[in-house]
Amino acid sequence: MSKPRVAIFDFACCEGCQLQIVNLEEEILNLIDVVDVVEWREAMSEQSHEYDIAIIEGSITREEDAKRLEVIRSRAKILIALGACATMGGVNKMKNNFDLDEVRQCVYGKDGQMPHLNTEKTRACDEVVTVDFKIHGCPINGAEFAQIIRSLLVGKAPFVPDYPVCVECKAKENICRYEYNEICLGPIIRAGCDAPCPSAGWRCFGCRGMVDNPNVEAAQEVMDKYGLTVEDLKQKMVLFNTK
Amino acid sequence: MSKNININVHHLTRVEGHGNIAVNINDGTIEKCEWQVPEAPRFFEAMVRGRRYDDIQTIVSRICGICSISHSLVATKAVEDALGLEVTEQADMVRHLMHYSEQLQSHVLHVGYLVAPDLFGEKSVVPLVPKATEAVLKIVKCHRVANQMSALLAGRITHPITLTPGGMTRVPTEEELKNLKAALEDCVPDLVDVCKVVLSVAGNLPNFQRETEYVSLKQTNPLYKGTLSEYSFYHGDITSTDVNGDGDMPVNKWESVANEYVVPQSTAKWCKWHRDSYFAGAISRYKNQSQFLSPLAKAVEKMFGLTTAAVNPFMNNVAQLVEAAHVVEASLELIDKLLTKGIKQETVKVTPKAGRGYAAIEAPRGILFHAYEFDKNGECTWGNCCIPTNQNHANIQKDFEKLVPQFMGEGEDALRQKMEMLVRAYDPCISCSTHMLNVEFVK
Numbered sequence: 001m002s003k004p005r006v007a008i009f010d011f012a013c014c015e016g017c018q019l020q021i022v023n024l025e026e027e028i029l030n031l032i033d034v035v036d037v038v039e040w041r042e043a044m045s046e047q048s049h050e051y052d053i054a055i056i057e058g059s060i061t062r063e064e065d066a067k068r069l070e071v072i073r074s075r076a077k078i079l080i081a082l083g084a085c086a087t088m089g090g091v092n093k094m095k096n097n098f099d100l101d102e103v104r105q106c107v108y109g110k111d112g113q114m115p116h117l118n119t120e121k122t123r124a125c126d127e128v129v130t131v132d133f134k135i136h137g138c139p140i141n142g143a144e145f146a147q148i149i150r151s152l153l154v155g156k157a158p159f160v161p162d163y164p165v166c167v168e169c170k171a172k173e174n175i176c177r178y179e180y181n182e183i184c185l186g187p188i189i190r191a192g193c194d195a196p197c198p199s200a201g202w203r204c205f206g207c208r209g210m211v212d213n214p215n216v217e218a219a220q221e222v223m224d225k226y227g228l229t230v231e232d233l234k235q236k237m238v239l240f241n242t243k
Numbered sequence: 244m245s246k247n248i249n250i251n252v253h254h255l256t257r258v259e260g261h262g263n264i265a266v267n268i269n270d271g272t273i274e275k276c277e278w279q280v281p282e283a284p285r286f287f288e289a290m291v292r293g294r295r296y297d298d299i300q301t302i303v304s305r306i307c308g309i310c311s312i313s314h315s316l317v318a319t320k321a322v323e324d325a326l327g328l329e330v331t332e333q334a335d336m337v338r339h340l341m342h343y344s345e346q347l348q349s350h351v352l353h354v355g356y357l358v359a360p361d362l363f364g365e366k367s368v369v370p371l372v373p374k375a376t377e378a379v380l381k382i383v384k385c386h387r388v389a390n391q392m393s394a395l396l397a398g399r400i401t402h403p404i405t406l407t408p409g410g411m412t413r414v415p416t417e418e419e420l421k422n423l424k425a426a427l428e429d430c431v432p433d434l435v436d437v438c439k440v441v442l443s444v445a446g447n448l449p450n451f452q453r454e455t456e457y458v459s460l461k462q463t464n465p466l467y468k469g470t471l472s473e474y475s476f477y478h479g480d481i482t483s484t485d486v487n488g489d490g491d492m493p494v495n496k497w498e499s500v501a502n503e504y505v506v507p508q509s510t511a512k513w514c515k516w517h518r519d520s521y522f523a524g525a526i527s528r529y530k531n532q533s534q535f536l537s538p539l540a541k542a543v544e545k546m547f548g549l550t551t552a553a554v555n556p557f558m559n560n561v562a563q564l565v566e567a568a569h570v571v572e573a574s575l576e577l578i579d580k581l582l583t584k585g586i587k588q589e590t591v592k593v594t595p596k597a598g599r600g601y602a603a604i605e606a607p608r609g610i611l612f613h614a615y616e617f618d619k620n621g622e623c624t625w626g627n628c629c630i631p632t633n634q635n636h637a638n639i640q641k642d643f644e645k646l647v648p649q650f651m652g653e654g655e656d657a658l659r660q661k662m663e664m665l666v667r668a669y670d671p672c673i674s675c676s677t678h679m680l681n682v683e684f685v686k
Contacts, residue, residue: 010261012285016308016401022356023400025387026380032369043356044367045256061285091305094290106289117284139308139401200398200405201412205301238294239302 004153007039007051008082009072011058011065012092012122017083017135018042018057020142027146034153053078053152056131059085059092060123073129078152081125082145084138084207084240091138092122093242133158138207138240141193161191162212165204169195177203178226183236187222188214206240246271248655255666257357257367262671264643264662268651276647278639278666288626296322296595296621297408303613303628304402307672309352312345312393313606314613315403316477321613322408324495325600326621331589332466334410336577341396341403342476342604343570343577348389348400349607350525350563351434353670354441355382358560361664362444378440381433385567388430392574395419410591417586424578427571431539434571438543438564445547445561449661453645454554455638456518457484457527458500460605461491462535471573474528474535476605482531485517495601497612501629513637514629520637523609524669525562526553540569556642557668563607595621606631608670632671639669 010018021028022043038048054076060066073079084090095103100119104112111117125131133152135145148158161167165186169176177184177198184203186195190211197204223229248268255262267275291302300318304311316338323330330338356368359382365371372379390400395415397403405413415423461482462468462475480491481500492500501514515521529536530551536544544550547561599616609631616625642665650658 014305014308014311016305016311019308019401022352023386023390025383025390029372037369040367041254041256043257044369045360046366047256091290091302092285094302095286098289098292103286103289106292107284107286119284119286138305139399196399197404201407202301202398202404239298 003034003036004053005038005048005051006035006053006055007048007072007076008037008041008055008057009039009068010042011056011069011085012061013058013083013085013090015042015057016139017085017137020139021145024142024146027142031146031149035149049075051076053080055080055082056086056125057082059089060125060128061092061095061119061121063120066123066128069125069128078132079125079129080133080135080148081131082135083140084136084209086125087131087134087136088209088241089122089124089127090207091239093124093240094238095119096121096242097238134160136160136190136208137193138205144192163191164211164215165189165191165193165195165198165208167191168193169198169204172199174198178222181226183228183232185233185236187219188233203236206237209241248651248658250655250659250662252659252663255663257360257667262666264659264666266647266658266662268647271651273647273651276643278636278643280636288628291615291623291626294623296326296615296617296623297593299615299623299626300403300406300408303626306628306630307606308401309349309672310345310606310608310611311402312341312397313604313611315397315406316342317602317604317606317611317613318615319406319408320602320604321600321615322617323600324602325598325615325617326408326593326596327598328409328593330410333414333581333584333587333589335466336581337396337411337414338406339472339477340574340577340581341393341405343574344389344392344396346476346570346605346607347567347574348386348393349670350567351382351386351389351437353607354560354563354567355379355386355437357670358664358667359441359444361660361667362441362447364447375440378437381437381440384433385430385437388426391426392423395423407591409593410589412591414586414588417582420578420582420586424575424582427575427578431571434568435539435543438546438568441560441564442546448555448557448560449646449650449664450555451557451642451646451649451661451665452554453556453642455641456516456521457530458516458521458523458634459483459527459531459610460603461488461531471535471537471569471576474532474537474569474573476528476570481603481610483516483521483527484530494603494612497601497603497614497629498627501612501634503629503633513640514634515637520641521634522556522559522638523631523634524559525566525607525609526556526559527609528605529562529565536565537569537572539572540565543568556638556665559668559670563670593621595619599625606672608632608672609634630672632669635669635671639666639671 151158185206250266252264263279464478
């Protein structure tokens with residue numbers, strides 16, 4: 001059996017998720033043994049139009065990028081969205097809270113109306129094409145990436161948690177951020193990151209997106225206990241979860 | 244010798260972000276020679292408006308995945324300048340260590356994974372695995388140690404989660420620092436071996452000279468006087484080889500250093516200080532501060548015969564190796580100092596106030612500027628970021644204009660490879676697209 005051909009493509013993003021793949025260090029050498037990486041612009045010079053698995057990093061902010069993504073989709077059997085920009089638009093979606101002409105003016109001044117500075121509402125990959133799998137996080141968790149790719153290669157459904165960050169945060173015996181009078185998104189955000197932010201003294205910023213069926217009652221209970229409202233919680237959703 | 248050359252590199256590989264190279268030579272006459280940036284702009288300065296002072300570093304960290312620590316640190320410093328916050332010596336030293344981890348990680352990644360394939364005549368690091376297994380494993384080891392250091396100090400490798408305006412949310416334990424020290428000491432011989440491997444193929448770095456202005460920070464903080472951190476990545480004034488100490492600029496005047504401008508025949512905003520272009524990066528820091536290098540860094544400098552007279556942009560890669568050695572020893576010195584003083588748990592208390600703040604820091608690929616303004620509630624009303632790659636665009640173009648006539652006689656493939664290598668030598672980080680315009684050069 002020939003090795004599956006994998007290509008990695010990047011759109012508007014910081015390319016930090018690709019870096020987590022590089023950061024697998026020796027593990028990446030094992031992955032290269034079982035797949036054939038045919039295009040990965042950040043790391044190698046080869047390019048190809050023939051691949052089985054396309055891994056997409058970044059969000060879509062221009063029509064020309066949407067067209068490029070559609071072409072990639074038509075060539076790939078499996079399309080994977082890599083990281084928060086690809087899975088839900090990421091921080092780039094904060095731009096959607098503003099009038100786009102005003103945004104261009106703000107950053108580029110009088111040059112802002114030049115055609116090449118065109119920008120449209122930021123979209124996640126699945127707002128443009130069909131996405132088969134999502135690898136969550138900003139940045140992604142390298143170990144989770146390796147697990148998902150290995151699962152796909154052996155034809156197994158990858159494991160992606162559908163319980164909140166609180167589960168992993170509690171297991172690490174962290175003091176709840178609400179005890180510090182902070183509003184943490186842990187109760188409604190998908191786990192799988194191992195709660196690094198609450199463990200380092202920050203709230204959960206919500207980079208992995210909401211769980212499929214958030215336990216609204218439990219979240220409400222937490223809000224009530226600390227004299228907060230669901231509105232307060234929604235206010236904190238802005239960094240990664242703008243619609 | 245070919246009289247007609249047509250180079251059209253769409254989305255240059257082995258660089259961070261998207262850049263194009265376009266050259267047309269017709270019957271020996273250069274008709275077009277362009278460095279273009281088609282990266283999608285992301286408008287960070289607009290997006291930070293309305294966000295609280297303590298969310299800024301979390302947002303702008305996402306400007307760049309490779310230098311996220313530098314972006315977070317410089318944003319935190321600019322916020323602290325705006326709010327009039329002082330940080331403790333301990334927090335300052337821990338931040339230095341965090342910053343050194345990024346310099347080491349980025350330099351090893353750049354020279355080892357992205358530049359070395361060119362020097363070995365390969366298209367990526369993958370074919371180097373069977374060809375130079377031991378060397379690749381040593382590069383991987385140094386890279387891993389740097390990443391473990393970032394994970395310890397920044398909370399994770401990419402996008403720090405231990406920084407907050409006024410201090411740190413988490414500092415390492417003494418035990419963790421001792422382990423880090425052992426890991427860094429263990430990594431020294433491997434780093435030296437990596438330098439030797441690069442030296443063995445350094446003859447393949449093109450022989451190309453073009454003198455320019457070299458801009459970097461210069462230490463002014465008394466806390467680091469007489470230490471290895473006198474070679475500054477973090478504090479100080481802005482200096483250049485054209486200034487030589489007479490006319491250094493305080494960081495709150497960085498807009499007068501960057502002087503972003505529009506070229507008449509182009510839509511690109513470029514940067515210039517005393518000339519039409521300048522160089523930001525390891526070679527600039529080295530030229531302005533080489534007297535403060537550590538013993539190991541000086542040994543690497545000698546090994547390659549690098550001197551401050553170097554005007555070959557490809558020597559930026561060598562300066563990165565010199566700095567990689569330097570930051571390992573500077574880190575060991577700081578760890579000892581922290582262990583001697585003992586780690587204390589510190590709390591941070593901030594009262595928001597209105598104000599504007601400026602900061603500069605050395606990202607691995609050159610000097611990086613941020614500025615923010617806040618209202619009395621601590622909500623951001625204005626932001627401005629100027630990134631090193633943006634500052635280098637004009638210099639890359641000027642290099643192209645000298646390099647193409649010099650090497651066009653070698654034919655299309657050789658010329659294309661040299662132009663690609665030149666861009667890589669600057670270690671560009673094109674996704675840092677805060678200010679980037681689509682560069683179109685009309686001859």
